[in-house]
Amino acid sequence: MGFLGIQGGGGGGFWLPRAASTGAAPVDALFYFILAISVVFFALIVGLMIFFVVRYRRRAGQGPQPSPAHNTPLEITWSVIPLAIVIGIFAWGFKVFMDLATPPANAYEVQVTAQKWSWLYTYPNGHVDDVLHVPGDRPVKLVMTSEDVIHSYFVPAFRVKRDVVPGRYSTLWFEALEPGEYQVYCTEYCGTGHSDMLSKVVVHPPGGFEKWLEDASNLLNTLPPAEAGERLYRSRGCIQCHSMDGAAAIGPTFRGLVGSQRVMRSGTRLVADENYIRESILEPQAQIVAGFEPVMPTYKGRLKDEEITALIAFMKSLAGEKGEEQ
Amino acid sequence: MTAQHATQPAGAVSVPMENALGGENYLNHGRGLWSWLTTLDHKRIGIMYLVSILAAFLLGGVFALLLRTELLTPQQTIMKPDTYNQMFTLHGAVMIFLFIIPGIPAALGNFVLPLMLGAKDVAFPRLNLASYYLWVTGALFALVSIITGAVDTGWTFYTPYSTTTSTSVISMVFGAFILGFSSIFTGLNFVVTIHKMRPPGMTWFRMPLFLWGLYGTAIIQILATPVLGITLLLIIAERLLGVGIFDPALGGDPVLFQHFFWFYSHPAVYIMILPAMGVISELMATFSRKRIFGYAAIAGSSIAIAVISFLVWGHHMxxxxxxxxxxxxxxxxxFLVAIPSAIKVFNWTATMYKGSVWLATPMLYALSFLFLFGIGGLTGLFLGALATDVHLHDTYFVVAHFHYVMFGGTVMGFLGGLHYWWPKMSGRMYSERWGRIAALLIFVGFNVTFFAQFVMGSQGMPRRYYNYLPEFTPYHVISTVGSYLLGLGFLIVLVYLIHSLVKGQPAPANPWGGATLEWQTSSPPPHDNFSREPVVDDPYDVERWRWDEALGGYRRQEQPASA
Amino acid sequence: MSQTTPHDPHLAHHFPDAGTQFEAGKLGMWIFLATEILLFGGLFCAYAVYRANHPEIFIYAHQFLDKVLGGINTAVLIVSSLTMAWAVRAAQLGHQRALVRLLAATIALGFVFLGIKYVEYEHKWKEGLLPGKRFTHQAAAPPAAAAPADPDPAPVAAAGDSSVIAPAARGPAGLASPSTASQEKAHKVPRNVQIFFGIYFSMTGLHAIHVIAGMITLLWILRRAARGEFGPRYFTPVDLAGLYWHLVDLIWIYLFPLLYLIH
Known part of the structure; x- marks a missing residue:
């Protein structure tokens, strides 16, 4: 089967990436079965085609030979055999799909919120993070919804994908086979940052997840404010639109922001002090800096006061050279 | 009934063989731009459609090459993310709504359908012209959209993205709505023409298979396009008036939009492929110099596809x-809809058995079709199966699959048909050598471009990605190089076709030995299509047409060739 | 067909005879009518989906429609169908004056229909019974959604800046939250009433556009009839316009009970 690019084990092959969940193996088996069927039929048709073209190519002084214009038994055969095969593929595909449709009752549940252009994971204790950390020794169920447009949650290594739709919840589950980091993509087109709407699943070895969750939930108390702010900057999606290095992206950079003069769309000028930053986080549409679009979602109810304070401390730590703002 | 179509006794037949460039033909019947713009002649309307859709194809192709160039490297290569997003939307919208849907029916079909029926025109010539101008209007709206900031929704216009983005969605959507009506009118015209204007003697099962393909297509155009129309109107209402039917914030359901959209857009896939299949049937018979194998099965499978295609839209969801x-x-x-397609492929292959296969340029495209459509169809099995689709959905595997079907299928059929009927349309032959070189280049370039996409897709590369992870770079580089080969192939086609218009050898009435009625009139045909009534008989009795050296074309034998 | 004559001025050059031409025209019109039905079909589907999922919205909101005016309009259109069918008959029989008068009557009834529709629309406009985000009707709007700019009624608990409620734990926009659900019960006003009016205006609006298109067609036919172009040997345009007009009536006959008479 080498020519089909099939590789056993979890290493990943020519066709499919590493298979890292309990649900991946049955999907892969079906994939390779269809691949084998396809190769056989393709070889048959193209082989015959090439054979006929060569064998019956036009030659001087030789016309077509008499042959029937139809043959009922032959035509029935080549209709019924493919029909039986595709019904088999259908049944197999449906069975695997249904086996993977229902999450086990003991699944660990994480809430997922999609927004342009980041994934936020909310753990049962209220902690929010931008990387999905999960225990490696039990199934995980994601309950997902979107704040704005439709997104889609895709983990290739787990062979799972589900649309994330505003106004409703969709679910997805998996059970990882071994600890490690796995890539997450958004696969429903959602605008400018669609291809950067990436995330990771970190599968912890037994016991590791609980320890991580405890540390992560406590960062405001254990870290200096600016450092905690930087964690929040990365984990709450700010980083998707606001750079640290002075380059304007979808939103203004955070470098040198605090204390700088800002020119608004309306033409007014104001100083970006703490209250302005706070307002911009909670009421993003209230003041839009000239040159940017009003696309930021509100963080009202999603960031606590001390978190905003930590973020402002982080921004202050990014103070740029005097005069380079604007 | 008049006797004008009645079959004349064998022996009294003399089919015009002459090239009519020097004499009276539809090209010089009425002169000046105005005579073209106001023409009711289906042939001229077909030619105007052909020129227009080729312009759209060029535009869409340039977009494609720019996209592939951008994807040569991760991050920015030549354009910004928003530009990229607009460009893939325009590539899709232009190729689908402006090129591939009207491509074969409105351009080739308009020219050929009445000729194949031995008729003087389609049933409603004015509606035919109106349909062309609707196409132009729709294209203008699309252009307005491109100029006023383009759209970045993807050609699928999924809500709520399409109702909230700040780009100019309305003019593009309205353009697509108008193009839909253009398509409906073409389909309506074809159905009525085929029903009411078949000549005596041409029963349904003695109709050329291209007409069966167009008939199936027309049914889908008529029954599916209005649903797209209302869906697009609702998007406009949503953006202009905030109606909220698809807006979750107002209690609406965005997934309902997807149902509406795919109720049209899946059958639309068959609007694109069915006429191409019809072309392939003609090519296979003519260039194998043999009766088509399994006529009834091919005709029936066209209708089966047209019917089942309405019931499968949910596989996009x-x-x-x-x-x-x-x-x-x-x-x-x-999975059921796969069977009629498979039957056609088997029949085409079997047609070559014991034939006399002539590898002229149109036949090279027909063989490319078999090869590429074979891959496109078989990879559909991965996407039709629920479990594997979950992994492959919205990845490059899907992109590769539909390009193999749409490009490898429809565009190959279109190119095959264009080369097949080119002498009839223009009255001139193109360079056979350059035709073959270009066909080979397009075949190779196509496979290089899109096969790599199957692999990266199954490895997890999502579609519509401006940026990508470094591990996908080799696949993208291969794909981009392939797209340049493909572009070069099309450039060659463009050059030798234009060259043939000026310097090409005058074409005989029947350069390929086809047995359908359009080969019984001069190349190019006169204004009224036939200066002498064509003889209606078996459309696949190609053996009756024999090469005549003196004529430089095929001549119809007085006696049936069947031994 | 016996109508065929060698020099029939209405016979296009590409048809073998007038009978074929008439049949082709008729078939073409029927196919066109099928596409029109499918165009409305999308809206009927939307209606069916939302009514099945949210029957309470429809039962509540339809009270705001005026059954009497709707009923009168139904009668108006039925009578106009009668005058139209009569006009076709008059054309076939060559009754020139009757044809012109009946066409004029049909068009006049179209104006009556649109006039009544205007009265209904204006009433809805004043009451704020409008689709989607423009819906401002006070009695029907859920209290928290009174401000049209913010259709997402934020639960009181989430309003505080220091809320501990994480984003995903909060209902996403458009899902009912428990607090507003209880308010609805008290007022007996279902959420998302605007959906009904979205569907109402889409359906009746599209229908009204079709009425106008039909009237323009009939005006054109009337002009040709006044010039005496139609008679027993050539009445295809009258016949086809009549088919179109009947379709427009027929769609209304479905719209009326579906929108006005809900139980």
């Missing part, structure tokens, strides 16, 4: 959250 029951039903029906 296996991961959207529709119920498992719906997923099961749509998956099952999707």
């Amino acid at each position: 296996f991961v959207s959250g529709q119920s498992n029951l719906a997923g099961m039903i749509f998956s099952f029906l999707t």
Whole structure:
């Protein structure tokens, strides 16, 4: 089967990436079965085609030979055999799909919120993070919804994908086979940052997840404010639109922001002090800096006061050279 | 009934063989731009459609090459993310709405359909012209959209993205709405023409298979396009008036939009492929110098495809959250629709058996079609099966699959048909040598471009990605190089076709030995299509047409060739 | 067909005879009518989906429609169908004056229909019974959604800046939250009433556009009839316009009970 690019084990092959969940193996088996069927039929048709073209190519002084214009038994055969095969593929595909449709009752549940252009994971204790950390020794169920447009949650290594739709919840589950980091993509087109709407699943070895969750939930108390702010900057999606290095992206950079003069769309000028930053986080549409679009979602109810304070401390730590703002 | 179509006794037949460039033909019947713009002649309307859709194809192709160039490297290569997003939307919208849907029916079909029926025109010539101007209007709206900031929604216009983005969605959507009516009018015209204007002696089962393909297409155009129309109107209403039917914030359901959209857009896939299949049937018979194998099965499968195509739209939504029951039903029906397509492929292959296969340029495209459509169809099995679709949905595997079907299928059929009927349309032959070189280049370039996309897709590369992870770079580089080969192939086609218009050898009435009625009139045909009434008989009795050296073309034998 | 004559001025050059031409025209019109039905079919589907999922919205909101005016309009259109069918008959029989008068009557009834529709629309406009985000009707709007700019009624608990409620734990926009659900019960006003008016205006609006298109067609036919172009040997345009007009009536006959008479 080498020519089909099939590789056993979890290493990943020519066709499919590493298979890292309990649900991946049955999907892969079906994939390779269809691949084998396809190769056989393709070889048959193209082989015959090439054979006929060569064998019956036009030659001087030789016309077509008499042959029937139809043959009922032959035509029935080549209709019924493919029909039986595709019904088999259908049944197999449906069975695997249904086996993977229902999450086990003991699944660990994480809430997922999609927004342009980041994934936020909310753990049962209220902690929010931008990387999905999960225990490696039990199934995980994601309950997902979107704040704005439709997104889609895709983990290739787990062979799972589900649309994330505003106004409703969709679910997805998996059970990882071994600890490690796995890539997450958004696969429903959602605008400018669609291809950067990436995330990771970190599968912890037994016991590791609980320890991580405890540390992560406590960062405001254990870290200096600016450092905690930087964690929040990365984990709450700010980083998707606001750079640290002075380059304007979808939103203004955070470098040198605090204390700088800002020119608004309306033409007014104001100083970006703490209250302005706070307002911009909670009421993003209230003041839009000239040159940017009003696309930021509100963080009202999603960031606590001390978190905003930590973020402002982080921004202050990014103070740029005097005069380079604007 | 008049006797004008009645079959004349064998022996009294003399079919015009002459090239009519020097004499009276539809090209010099009426001179000046105005005579073209106001023409009711289906041939001229077909030619105007052909020029227009080729311009659209060029535009869409340039977009494609720019996209592939951008994807040569991760991050920015030549354009910004928003530009990229607009460009893939325009590539899709232009190729689908402006080129591939009207491509074969409105351009080739308009020219050929009445000729194949031995008729003087389609049933409603004025509606035909109106349909062309609707196309132009729709294209203008699309252009307005491009100029006023383009759209970045993807050609699928999914809500709520399409109702909230700040780009100029309305003019593009309205353009697509108008193009839909253009398509409906073409389909309506064809159905009525085929029903009411077949000549005596041409029963349904003595109709050329291209007409069966166009008939199936027309049914889908008529029955599916209005649903797209209302869906697009609702998007406009949503943006202009905030109606909220698809807006979750107002209690609406965005997934309902997907159902509406795919109720049209899946059958639309068959609007694109069915006429191409019809072309392939003609090419296979003519260039194998043999009767088509399994005529009834091919004709019937066109209609079967047209009917089943209405029942499979949900397979675009296996991961959207529709119920498992719906997923099961749509998956099952999707597999059923594979069978008629498979039957056609087997029949075409069998047609070559014991034939006399002539590898002229149109036949090279027909063989490319078999090869590429074979891959496109078989990879559909991965996407029709629920479990594997979950992994492959919205990845490059899907992109590769539909390009193999749409490009490898429809565009190959279109190119085959264009080369096949080119002498009839223009009255001149193109360079056979350059034709073959270009066909080979397009075949190779196509496979290099899109096969790599299957692999990266199954490895997990999502579609519509401006940026990508470094591990996908080799696939993208291969794909981009292939797209340049492909572009070069099309450039060659463009050059030698234009060259042939000026310097090409005058074409005989029947350069290929086709047995359908359009080969019984001069190349190019006169204004009224036939200066002498064509002899209506078996459309696949190609052996009756024999090469005549003196004529430089095929001549119809007085006696049937069947031994 | 016996109508065929060698020099029939209405016979296009590409048809073998007038009978074929008439049949082709008729078939073409029927196919066109099928596409029109499918155009409305999308809206009927939307209606069916939302009514099945949210029957309470429809039962509540339809009270705001005026059954009497709707009923009168139904009668108006039925009578106009009668005058139209009569006009076709008059054309076939060559009754020139009757044809012109009946066409004029049909068009006049079209104006009556649109006038009544205007009265209904204006009433809805004043009451704020409008689709989607423009819906401002006070009695029907859920209290928290009174401000049209913010259709997402934020639960009181989430309003505080220091809320501990994480984003995903909060209902996403458009899902009912428990607090507003209880308010609805008290007022007996279902959420998302605007959906009904979205569907109402889409359906009746599209229908009204079709009425106008039909009237323009009939005006054109009337002009040709006044010039005496139609008679027993050539009445295809009258016949086809009549088919179109009947379709427009027929769609209304479905719209009326579906929108006005809900139980």
